[in-house]
Amino acid sequence: MRLTPLAVAVLSLLHEQPMHPYEMAQLMRERRTDHHVKVKAGSLYHTVDRLAENRFIEVVGTQRDGKRPERTVYAITQAGRDAVLERARVMLSTPAEEYPEFGNGLALIDELGREEAIAELERRESRLATGVAEDEKILTKLRDRQLPTVHTLHWRYSTARRAFDLQFTRELIDDLKHDRITWPPPTEDGSDDQTG
Known part of the structure; x- marks a missing residue:
């Protein structure tokens, strides 16, 4: 799986701690991640599903807040950690050819x-x-x-x-x-x- 900018953002958050997609979206808004990564609710959930299918993240539990629906909590796997760290090394060390x-x-x-x-x-x-x-x-x-x-x-x-x-x-x-x-x-x- 090629790690898109949104996938990198998700793995980065899960590198800090396990969380559910709604919490990820809140943190991305708070940290203004949307300034450098296109974040939409549908694409976030699709990215989480793809990361889980590729075993970069895994379900570690569920949370319920009051009468709200149950939320699935994800954690990063070792494969996900390795993939995002390798991607980080490349992104930091290699100037990208961009065409503004x-x-x-x-x-x-x-x-x-x-x-x-x-x-x-x-x-x-x-x-x-x-x-x-x-x-x-x-x-x-x-x-x-x-x-x-x-x-x-x-x-x-x-x-x-x-x-x-x-x-x-x-x-x-x-x-x-x-x-x-x-x-x-x-x-x-x-x-x-x-x-x-």
Whole structure:
């Protein structure tokens, strides 16, 4: 079984202690796991079922809270522990080849022309600034909850990336506005040369 990001998140939680899927979902919300892993209730339960079928986790009991339905409690197996630790080693040691859309957009920037490119980048800057402000609020909440900092590293990484993206975008806008970026010369008809 290939460990998806959600499967890694489940095994990571079960590495801490046995729990039922509803508790996993609560912890993922509390730790803002949804910022780097797509978490939906249906996909969480499907992932738990797949991990159990592949013997990476096992049922260790049930819990009942008041009149609520019984909940199945899972624990990580040695096979699951080995698999998630190996995946962690690879993820931490090997830079992944990712293909962010912004990089592809930059490859097309000269197609828009300088003024339109600046306008679109200013829209991006505004959205990123809003995101950075939201990130700060969430980081403050996470600190206030006094979670172990090891459980917020993914969030710190994501917010640092967004802050860098904002800084890069602002510098790019400034470079474009002050003609520090070489642009293709206009063609005879007055439009930008799109061949170079």
